[in-house]
Amino acid sequence: xxxxxxxxxxxxxxxxxxxxxxxxxxxxxxxxxxxxxxxxxxxxxxxxxxxxxxxxxxxxxxxxxxxxxxxxxxxxxxxxxxxxxxxxxxxxxxxxxxxxxxxxxxxxxxxxxxxxxxxxxxxxxxxxxxxxxxxxxxxxxxxxxxxxx
Amino acid sequence: xxxxxxxxxxxxxxxxxxxxxxxxxxxxxxxxxxxxxxxxxxxxxxxxxxxxxxxxxxxxxxxxxxxxxxxxxxxxxxxxxxxxxxxxxxxxxxxxxxxxxxxxxxxxxxxxxxxxxxxxxxxxxxxxxxxxxxxxxxxxxxxxxxxxx
DNA sequence: AAAGAATATATGTTATAACATTTGTAATAA
DNA sequence: TTATTACAAATGTTATAACATATATTCTTT
Numbered sequence: 001x002x003x004x005x006x007x008x009x010x011x012x013x014x015x016x017x018x019x020x021x022x023x024x025x026x027x028x029x030x031x032x033x034x035x036x037x038x039x040x041x042x043x044x045x046x047x048x049x050x051x052x053x054x055x056x057x058x059x060x061x062x063x064x065x066x067x068x069x070x071x072x073x074x075x076x077x078x079x080x081x082x083x084x085x086x087x088x089x090x091x092x093x094x095x096x097x098x099x100x101x102x103x104x105x106x107x108x109x110x111x112x113x114x115x116x117x118x119x120x121x122x123x124x125x126x127x128x129x130x131x132x133x134x135x136x137x138x139x140x141x142x143x144x145x146x147x148x149x
Numbered sequence: 150x151x152x153x154x155x156x157x158x159x160x161x162x163x164x165x166x167x168x169x170x171x172x173x174x175x176x177x178x179x180x181x182x183x184x185x186x187x188x189x190x191x192x193x194x195x196x197x198x199x200x201x202x203x204x205x206x207x208x209x210x211x212x213x214x215x216x217x218x219x220x221x222x223x224x225x226x227x228x229x230x231x232x233x234x235x236x237x238x239x240x241x242x243x244x245x246x247x248x249x250x251x252x253x254x255x256x257x258x259x260x261x262x263x264x265x266x267x268x269x270x271x272x273x274x275x276x277x278x279x280x281x282x283x284x285x286x287x288x289x290x291x292x293x294x295x296x297x298x
Numbered sequence: 299a300a301a302g303a304a305t306a307t308a309t310g311t312t313a314t315a316a317c318a319t320t321t322g323t324a325a326t327a328a
Numbered sequence: 329t330t331a332t333t334a335c336a337a338a339t340g341t342t343a344t345a346a347c348a349t350a351t352a353t354t355c356t357t358t
């Protein structure tokens with residue numbers, strides 16, 4: 001649906017202004033969709049993101065800084081996110097043997113199992129994009145990449 | 150820059166998967182940029198959003214529900230957002246004369262003045278999109294609108 | 299080797315988000 | 329008219345984000 005109709009009665013200065021609003025609105029739309037899926041697994045979007053990074057490293061450990069670097073939302077507090085995952089038994093944490101300032105974070109078997117359960121819902125994640133085809137998705141990806149420079 | 154490089158070493162299942170990550174990452178990128186501007190005015194992105202809606206209504210009042218409906222991030226707590234704006238003297242709030250359940254929220258002169266100050270920075274807001282042209286912005290807008298259905 | 303700078307992470311605090319519940323008012327039905 | 333339902337907003341609570349600061353460790357310089 002056209003953005004103007006969804007948020008009603010707002011006029012935009014130009015296409016760029018509309019684009020800023022569109023990105024914010026679309027992000028919120030996407031997050032709401034994702035949340036419904038993640039709720040089934042008692043996990044948040046950010047926690048899932050961390051687990052994905054850890055699986056990418058597995059069986060190598062990741063430091064807190066590595067997690068911070070690769071997180072989608074750079075602002076978040078990786079240290080305490082790991083805390084929460086630890087409480088759920090989804091990751092392990094121990095002081096690095098090479099550099100005692102660092103921490104080695106590794107995803108547990110339980111964490112890997114959870115991710116593989118979520119993997120089964122990949123088609124559900126993709127379904128949010130049912131209104132566009134592969135080519136259109138590619139155009140969006142290319143333009144978003146270009147936009148950020 | 151290509152998303153794969155920015156978040157490093159991640160592979161995507163398909164274009165749709167990349168698009169989901171791209172939207173989240175781009176949103177974060179945009180919010181960080183906006184935040185730098187809003188910080189100068191001691192205001193948050195959500196608070197600005199509410200003020201914009203109220204200016205659109207001005208001099209008519211808006212109810213809390215109207216604000217909720219039109220907010221970009223539907224999840225937010227409009228009632229307490231208005232509280233914060235009230236403390237800053239940017240809005241007024243009184244019980245509606247027609248329906249005592251409702252609340253009339255109106256932007257104050259101070260609020261309007263703040264918005265007009267921020268208006269002067271419109272070119273700064275647009276500058277975040279310096280890497281794409283108007284036509285490309287329009288393609289993005291059309292595809293995002295289409296995507297949400 | 300000692301002092302100072304740099305680095306990695308943790309912690310404290312405040313603000314805000316998320317969710318459920320409560321309160322007060324209006325509309326509807328019996 | 330009273331009881332029931334629906335509605336609008338506020339409030340309480342818990343979780344998380346945002347920001348600054350502290351702590352521990354390593355690196356660099358002299």
